[in-house]
Amino acid sequence: MSMVAELIRTCARWALDFALPPRCAGCGTIVEEVHSFCPECWKQIEFLGDGGCTVCGLPLQATEVDTCAACLAKPPRVARARAAVAYGELSRNLAIRLKYGRKVAIARTMARYMAPLVDRSGDERILVPVPLHRTRLWRRGFNQSALVARELSRRLDIAANPFLLRRLKRTPPLKGMSPLQRRKTVAGAFAVRHKAAVAGKTVILVDDVLTTGSTAEACARTLKRAGAARVELVSWARVVKPSQLMR
Numbered sequence: 546m547s548m549v550a551e552l553i554r555t556c557a558r559w560a561l562d563f564a565l566p567p568r569c570a571g572c573g574t575i576v577e578e579v580h581s582f583c584p585e586c587w588k589q590i591e592f593l594g595d596g597g598c599t600v601c602g603l604p605l606q607a608t609e610v611d612t613c614a615a616c617l618a619k620p621p622r623v624a625r626a627r628a629a630v631a632y633g634e635l636s637r638n639l640a641i642r643l644k645y646g647r648k649v650a651i652a653r654t655m656a657r658y659m660a661p662l663v664d665r666s667g668d669e670r671i672l673v674p675v676p677l678h679r680t681r682l683w684r685r686g687f688n689q690s691a692l693v694a695r696e697l698s699r700r701l702d703i704a705a706n707p708f709l710l711r712r713l714k715r716t717p718p719l720k721g722m723s724p725l726q727r728r729k730t731v732a733g734a735f736a737v738r739h740k741a742a743v744a745g746k747t748v749i750l751v752d753d754v755l756t757t758g759s760t761a762e763a764c765a766r767t768l769k770r771a772g773a774a775r776v777e778l779v780s781w782a783r784v785v786k787p788s789q790l791m792r
């Protein structure tokens with residue numbers, strides 16, 4: 546397609562965005578507020594909030610004060626991890642639609658609920674999306690986490706840099722692997738492009754779905770080696786085992 550046709554198409558899409566009433570990000574019914582959910586979808590979403598362990602964000606046991614036993618025993622490299630919602634049918638659908646549909650409206654909805662979970666204290670902060678391997682990026686044309694990072698950057702007025710981290714290895718899905726296998730698989734998978742851009746800063750990793758945390762830990766390791774002072778993470782959805790919510 547020519548540049549002009551592409552431009553016209555983009556403009557038309559913008560015009561539609563302004564002209565049409567806001568729709569629920571979950572099911573598409575018309576809602577009153579932009580980038581929100583209808584009452585039916587709202588009921589299906591489990592918002593995780595900012596409580597729980599100060600480090601990993603998971604619910605605490607009665608005997609734990611503010612940090613869970615696991616984080617005390619072995620502090621993760623990601624010093625603060627938060628997710629907006631529990632991974633479920635609706636949150637998964639949203640993540641999939643963002644991944645394959647490049648829907649900016651979905652990125653905005655996610656960012657709306659992720660933004661309050663980002664710690665804004667201190668000034669040397671930078672948002673960095675978890676990168677895709679270039680072969681995947683070429684095929685898809687965009688990185689869904691970079692879209693979310695851009696929207697978060699707008700909301701929070703924190704700079705975002707989608708090119709700072711690079712994925713060197715294409716990694717298979719980590720689901721079903723043992724913790725050791727996962728660590729081995731993601732070891733050396735990432736590299737920092739501009740060390741000067743992370744030196745002394747707090748890097749906030751942005752991801753769409755947080756599963757085992759191994760990928761984020763591998764990113765954090767690379768970032769800290771490059772001189773980052775601290776690494777945090779904010780994601781849209783998190784896979785939470787029922788036992789973790791019950792405790």
Ligand SMILES: [Zn+2]
Nearest residue numbers: 569572583586
């Ligand atoms: Zn809905």
Ligand SMILES: [Zn+2]
Nearest residue numbers: 598601613616
């Ligand atoms: Zn913890």
